[in-house]
Structures are given as structure tokens and as C-alpha cells.
Amino acid sequence: MSEDSKRSVVVERTATGHFLATNARGGTLHFGTASDEGPTTEFTPVELLLAAIGGCTAVDVDVATARHAEPAAFSVSVTGDKISDELGNRMTNLVVTFDVAFPDGEGADRARAILPRAVKASHDRLCTVSRTVETGTPVTVTIKGA
CATH class of the missing domain: 2.20.25 (N-terminal domain of TfIIb)
Structure with a gap:
């Protein structure tokens, strides 16, 4: 490292x-x-996880498509189910949904054509957050001075 x-x-x-x-x-x-x-304006840690997954992949896709056209609309929703079972508390059924629209025009046509590839590339290899969740990277927990 x-x-x-x-x-x-x-x-x-x-x-x-x-x-x-x-x-x-x-x-x-x-x-x-x-x-x-x-109501509170603070996010919970689980909501931060969902935001991190959505934010990471949104950045990847935005970089790939916005160089061709500025989107008219761009949102990413991330949902999942918080469960507690024999494995402990965790999230399941994580789903990332893109809702992206581009205006008319040649650059926008290129951006629309690139969108599916950009989403797939982000999911399959670029988004550090979702790649870490999917590969199941171990987390080490320590207590300072112990």
C-alpha cells in the first residue's frame, strides 16, 4: 500500500x-x-452507506456522460432492506436505480448511448464503495491502547 x-x-x-x-x-x-x-436533518450510518454507494457510482457515470452533454435530469436512488438474522444486522436487496435524461442534440445522443456502458463499468469495476461491499472486504476493529 x-x-x-x-x-x-x-x-x-x-x-x-x-x-x-x-x-x-x-x-x-x-x-x-x-x-x-x-424529523432530523442528520443521516443515519445506514443512510450514509446507501448515499456512498449511490454517490460513488453517480460520480463515475457523470464523468463519462457529462463530457458529451449536460444532463437535463440526473438522480440515483439506492434502496435496500435492513434485516437482523443469524448473521447479525445487515442490508440486503441493495438496488441502485439511475434516472437520467439528456436534452436533444448530437452530444446528448452520445451521452445516452454511453449511459448503459458507464453504469455497467461503474458497477463492475470502478465504484470503490459498491465493489468493496460486494467483495466482502473484512473490517478490523481495535481499541487504542488495549
Whole structure:
């Protein structure tokens, strides 16, 4: 592994059930636990996982298609079922759905033609997040000083 391959975030507790993730570039993201106490603008960790899957593949597809035409609409929805079974809590039935439209024009025709290949390439080899989920990369958990 090279130093260029290392990615990291630090997650700090800000209050009961509320956290702040900070990346190496100083970007921050608040998240927390779901609550029955009314609406919240924070994402849960599971929602962040879904957003990471959708965001990763959206970036790949956008890079491939937007060089030909600016989309008139571009959204990606990611759904799944949270279950608890003999393997523990986990997500199943993950589905990523693209809803992309391009205006009329020659560049837009190229973008529409590229779209299926770009989605497949992202899923099959480019999107680090979904590739990691699908290959089942082990996660090591440690306690500092233990």
C-alpha cells in the first residue's frame, strides 16, 4: 500500500447519538441515530452507506456522460432492506436505480448511448464503495491502547 492509497475519516461524538465525521481535507459531515422525537436533518450510518454507494457510482457515470452533454435530469436512488438474522444486522436487496435524461442534440445522443456502458463499468469495476461491499472486504476493529 502506498501513502497515496490511504483514505481516512475521524468520527467524533458531539452528543448522545450525534457524531461528526471529518476527512483529511477538513470536510465535515454530521450524522446520528434515527430518533422517534421528530424529523432530523442528520443521516443515519445506514443512510450514509446507501448515499456512498449511490454517490460513488453517480460520480463515475457523470464523468463519462457529462463530457458529451449536460444532463437535463440526473438522480440515483439506492434502496435496500435492513434485516437482523443469524448473521447479525445487515442490508440486503441493495438496488441502485439511475434516472437520467439528456436534452436533444448530437452530444446528448452520445451521452445516452454511453449511459448503459458507464453504469455497467461503474458497477463492475470502478465504484470503490459498491465493489468493496460486494467483495466482502473484512473490517478490523481495535481499541487504542488495549
